[in-house]
Amino acid sequence: MMVGRATRWLAVLSVLLVPLTACASIPEESDPVAVREADERNTTTEVTPPPDNLDPLGLVRRFVDSASPASNHEAARMHLDDLQAKQWSPGPDLLIVDNVDTIPAPPPPEPLPEGVQLVTVQADRVGRLLKDSSFVPDVGEYETTVRVELQPDGKWRIASPPAEMVVSRDAFSSVYRSVPIYFLDHDSTGVVPDLRYVASQPASTLPRRVIDLLTAGPSERMQSALRTAIPPGVHPRTNTSEATGDGALEVNLSKLGEVSDEKRWLIAAQVVFTLQKVSNARVRLQEEGLPLLATEQDLWPTDLTRYEIDNMPRQDLGGLAVIDERIKRLDSRADPIPGPAGSGEYQVLRAGQSPDGRKIAAVTRRSPDEVVLRVGPYGESLHELGALGSFMSKPTWRGDDEVWTVIGGRDVIRARSGETGWTVQRVDSAQFTGGRQITDLRLSRDGTRAAAVIDGKLVVSAVADRDGSVVLERPTTLPSPQGAQILGLEWRDKESLAVITDSNGFPVYDVSVDGFRWRAYTSANLGQPMKMITVGPGPTVIVADRSSIWSSPEPGDVWSLLEPRIGSSSLPFFPG
Known part of the structure; x- marks a missing residue:
């Protein structure tokens, strides 16, 4: 060119x-x-x-x-x-x-x-x-x-x-600088970021400008997936600035109307987490000059952690791996997990663990030409669902009671746990796939976005809930540098993904969720073909190449052999 x-x-x-x-x-x-x-x-x-x-x-x-x-x-x-x-x-x-x-x-x-x-x-x-x-x-x-x-x-x-x-x-x-603006997830229980770009100067007005973006609502592409506790028409009543004398950052909103105490706490979480990237000050929340909350006046992000949805696996749960068609613990002994999934009774091809660690979803071999999705409690028998196909992608969880996979590279399905057991539904993915082949699908742990490898390209979409059904809407293809083919992906954190490619020079990338930033990991120690990628706590990116499984915490760090050392055909995975 x-x-x-x-x-x-x-x-x-x-x-x-x-x-x-x-x-x-x-x-x-x-x-x-x-x-x-x-x-x-x-x-x-x-x-x-x-x-x-x-x-x-x-x-x-x-x-x-x-x-x-x-x-x-x-x-x-x-x-x-x-x-x-x-x-x-x-x-x-x-x-x-x-x-x-x-x-x-x-x-x-x-x-x-x-x-x-x-x-x-x-x-x-x-x-x-x-x-x-x-x-x-x-x-x-x-x-x-x-x-x-x-x-x-x-x-x-x-x-x-x-x-x-x-x-x-x-x-x-x-x-310009990137700033995550926080809105509510699909069930309005926690806050998740919507990445925006704002001019970094003048610094004195930066807090006001990000609050203006917050009160304006989610970005156009994410409107169907994100919610907000801030009522329409509410805006900053006065400039967002440090209060005289004590250094608190004062956010004075216009009248909210009839809003429950829980919704006021959700508003507080949206405001405080939105401001954390542009100010180190505690936040003083007001409504028409009066305290927004009855029991608290000044807040730090640490006061609102119950509303923060972490997009990384829990440190205390460790990891698992599919090794020789069994699920084993990813520790120094690599012991099989209890139950048929660990004993070899099921021929496990790939698997996923729920975020809380209590459930396992596994793609198992049913016949030489057919696989089936099984779901159940960790360490116990896994119920065989009605979903069958010649191929199923690695299961990905949306919360603790919903798991997704792709059948035959075309049909996206989700299995949901309810009072009567597990039910399987097809996800409306017509916009998302455009009839193309999906080889990998991962849901963000907040459940608002889906990312997939579709015909060798990285595609990210909003996950919209509509009257009990789900639609993958407004997909965006994130073009890779030098046109490299994407082979696999995993969510690295709230704002980025980790992907493997077919490039010899740049086999692994950290990618911002909107595709603006692509940071290459070093290629030292790695050799094509790249086979697998997952992300553990930290976040630590784990990849399998032609001979070994490697880990690296940051793009600038060297790759280290994963301990315990397991074969490159093994498939490590972490909750989510």
């Missing part, structure tokens, strides 16, 4: 004998920014105009590096001529690009007037920051041509800017 661009560049330069300098570099510091338009108008920020001697190529590159949205994109407008600086009205989305080139455009049929040059911007699409401050991936090449004119004062300025705001990835990352 980059070679093609270089070839086009040389071809153009051979025609245009215009002395233009190279692209401008990305500025090391970014201008202060604000998110909401109302805040931006009331915020004084210093922005630096382009250098007087900047040529057209450097001017356009610097324009693409102007990520600050402050004062209606004032930093970007400084690169425009007087007319466009007043009239330019980009849409609400922000297009993020990478590998940016600014090159002379081919000469038009009619000669350009003196003091006018055309510059082409070529880049790779990364994604878009949507109006609700969420990121969605985008792929393909980006190209646009802008007209640059020499002004009476001798400075070059853009006379025809792009219709949308285009920002380089590096500039975006230097100005």
Whole structure:
């Protein structure tokens, strides 16, 4: 892709004998920014105009590096001529690009007037920051041509800017930061994150801006999966700021109406967990200037842990593994678990343990060409459900009483425990799969998202509950670097996944749930083909390659042989 661009560049330069300098570099510091338009108008920020001697190529590159949205994109407008600086009205989305080139455009049929040059911007699409401050991936090449004119004062300025705001990835990352905004899970018992991106400056207004995102509700793609305890129309009554004298962060909401005490605690959990990434202060919650809660005034996240849904396995439960078609403990002795699943009575191919550790779901061999799903208490007989197929994916749990699998790579089913026993239902996954093949499926432990490997690609979807049925809605494909094929996945924590690929150079990645960030683990010690991935407490990522099973706590750490040492055909797994 980059070679093609270089070839086009040389071809153009051979025609245009215009002395233009190279692209401008990305500025090391970014201008202060604000998110909401109302805040931006009331915020004084210093922005630096382009250098007087900047040529057209450097001017356009610097324009693409102007990520600050402050004062209606004032930093970007400084690169425009007087007319466009007043009239330019980009849409609400922000297009993020990478590998940016600014090159002379081919000469038009009619000669350009003196003091006018055309510059082409070529880049790779990364994604878009949507109006609700969420990121969605985008792929393909980006190209646009802008007209640059020499002004009476001798400075070059853009006379025809792009219709949308285009920002380089590096500039975006230097100005914006990811912030999890917390909403309620599918049964409204705990809080889970909805990842957004907000400008990090000015820091003094950052708490107010994230609370504005909270009161506005879940992002568009997650509206069907997440809930909120905050009634419609409620907003911050005053600016979210430190209270005078004692350093508490004061959040004063408008009148809630008739709200139960439990719902007030849920609101408190949403607010406090949302603010924990942008402030270290305790949070003082108010409603119209009065305490929100009858018994507490100031809260820390540790006061609300009962509402936090952990997306990692419990440390105290340890791990299990399918070894030689038996389920065994993942400890120094690797003893079989009690019951038929450990004794060998069942031919276990793959399995999953409920988050509380009390139940086991296992895919077992029923005949040479048929497998069946079994579910039951840990250490006891597992009930054979009616779900049959030639292949079933590794079971994945949604809470302690619901387990999912994929039959034949096509049909997503869920088995639910009720008063009359286990029942099996088909999940509406038409949007999710589009008729394509699913080879791995994992539910987030909060039950609001599904992630899958579909035709070698990583796809994430909202899990929407609708009158007793479940729909996988608004799927998003997260494009992998260099087009690597995804082979397997597991949830690493609340905001990211761990995946294995077919790449020799980058066989394992940590991926943010929206696909904006891909962090590669080292490839040292690993050899293709990669066979399996799971995540244990810590989180510790565990993978199986062609010969061994390895573990690593962080992308920057080396891979260590898993203890106890078990064969690469074994399948370790942890609750969830």
